[in-house]
Amino acid sequence: MARTAGSHSQITGPRVRAAALKLFSDQGFAAVSMRAIAQEVGVQVGALYNYTRDKQTLLFDLMQSHMDTLLRAFEDNPQAAADARLQHFVTFHIAFHHDRPDAVFIAYMELRNLTPDNFARIETLRRRYEDRLEAILRDGVAQGAFDIVDTKITTLAIIAMLTGVNTWFRPEGRLSLVDVQTQYWDMVRKLVS
Amino acid sequence: MARTAGSHSQITGPRVRAAALKLFSDQGFAAVSMRAIAQEVGVQVGALYNYTRDKQTLLFDLMQSHMDTLLRAFEDNPQAAADARLQHFVTFHIAFHHDRPDAVFIAYMELRNLTPDNFARIETLRRRYEDRLEAILRDGVAQGAFDIVDTKITTLAIIAMLTGVNTWFRPEGRLSLVDVQTQYWDMVRKLVS
């Protein structure tokens, strides 16, 4: 879509982020040029630098924004039964990740393209999310609801299992998302019992 | 390591593959230049083309070789008890993937950098491996040893869970690989019961 000169700051910023999200997810950060992002947005390449300091910052902002959204979206209730809290985590994780496959893909695949500083910041956020799940498992063990050898390993195993749904689930497929949530909760429930 | 002109076909070929494996794993296929591979090997860039038609073929050969090795390495015994076969799969998968983290990383992360034809070939091999696990689960259900709602989903969930070990396991860490194998088998065993 060709554009002529003019002011579009209100809409161009989000469009740059959306274009980068899509292209980074499809082709990978290193394979996507600033020119390709500009073309997707419909501006010339120079205009992008009104919205990001450089390409690295663009990637970091996308990942940080994703992790912030994740941490804010998950609401745990430490007063509830551990079983209910774990079921909530499972269904939440599957639904949240299903809703934003591009951001999830980038957050897992482009870690090595972050500068060391940026990498450390994203890892801190990821750790914080894992700790939310581990707290549930620990409380469940303390209450006698769960039988778990090592809550840290179980945390990582459950998250890997749940996140894997994104690699194969298709809405037009054999199963609905609710089916998937139900089956994964069934597996997780048995895994911690 | 500087080299002068001469014949080294016996050793250069494997060195090119080893260098590409390491660099693709560390930085990603798109971020690695043929010049960087040549420098790692210790030759000039033109010499690489005696060992690969182009960069894409180099990537494909690495992934195909990894999947071939995986399929040949896993030996199932359909006569044995489903429980023992599943335990063997779990310990095998963890050990095999632990032994070659670079190849595993590439096989999962660089799929989108394959041409459509090459992608289809790798996917066929991956599917074949998944089918080996699903056959075990199916037989176990038929024998009444396992209680599984959907063998396909359970297959994908188990593989995602096991492969996730590579993202965090460090030999110098708190747990030995045998500890990890034991704990994952414990989780998988409960998951299918």
Add this chain to the structure above:
DNA sequence: GTCTATATAGTGATAGAC
């Protein structure tokens, strides 16, 4: 805010000398 033009450097791949 967006444009065009440009600086500077790097890319994959090939040709031909040795």
Add this chain to the structure above:
DNA sequence: GTCTATCACTATATAGAC
């Protein structure tokens, strides 16, 4: 089999016109 030199492009980022 490896080297050097080169082609034709593409890359990120910036400067200054409008």
